[in-house]
Amino acid sequence: NRRVVLAARPHGLPRLTDFRIEELPVPAPQDGQILLRTEWLSLDPYMRNLMEEVGPGYAEPVALGAPMVGGTVSRVIASRHARFHEGDLVLANAGWQDYALSSGEDLLALGDMAQPSLALGGLGMTGFTAYVGLLDIGQVQAGETVVVAAVTGAVGAVVGQIAKLKGARVVGIAGGADKCRHAVEVLGFDACLDHREPLLAERLAAACPTGIDVYFESVGGAVFEAVLPLLRLGARVPVCGFIAHYNEDALPPGPNRLPQLMASLLQRRIRMQGFIILDHYATRFEAFRRDMAEWVASGRVQLHEARAAGLENAPQAFIDMLQGRNLGKQVVSVADS
């Protein structure tokens, strides 16, 4: 039973030495408990935030020496719980480890799924984030221009595809020519701009001649700065994340841009709203499941995954994802059967 623990709190981009792999005996379930074996582990940017002490209103940080947390698709290996049986496949929070015990409270039975790992991505947390963020917070309307950051990623690719099927014009932003080609040719977006190339603000203005109605924010930094002058009167900005800053240890130098932001929000009546997807499961998950199942079955939404193999490779895959080496939802195959 291997597990990946947090060995040190990172400074900047996490390094392999911030993680440690430990070997422990497989635990035995007590009455009411279930023994799970991880088949798929989800790797998500929020895990970077949990590696350090973050402020209130967010999840608890991982303690030094404790296993990294994370969503998993797990198999029930042994059960002393009435509702779960050996062989069941469940959505769990087993973290970065081969085996885990659960009381059953946080488990969701998955039944038969053709591709169970999608329960961690487009059919699960990240797809749901795209759905709530774009539809409930972004309030997208047909004919509007939607700009999507990290557009080939787990959340962004689904945001862009839902925006298209609602009749919007979608301009994506991604890192590198290959991702931009994928965004236009495979995902069907109207344009995609490489944020690593110079003159992003000028290129974005040219790609959005009537301005931006909805900006789906996952990145912050230079991308947000290029977007801000183009936001139209009454624009909506669902704030999903700001990954460009997750590895920063200090405030960036230079003049304070906060007054410019406040003036823009006020004068153009821009609505910017942060959201944490955990708040929306009770009210919106069933609608999401129904709609997304239909969109995926009809081919209107495609779900792409980046797969790493083996728990021991989870730290490197995580570091790679934070730097944009993933195309689509990053998962790790931990056990095949």
Ligand code: NDP
């Ligand atoms: P992705 O699959 O999109 O992977 C992260 C991507 O971020 C990378 O592939 C990279 O794409 C992009 N990126 C990294 N650094 C930078 C940078 N400096 N500038 C621009 N882009 C960068 O991850 P997810 O889809 O899982 O998550 C996307 C965002 O959504 C994150 O901010 C995450 O924290 C947030 N999130 C928020 C939730 C909520 O409840 N609010 C729930 C789930 C996710 P590229 O190569 O294109 O630059």
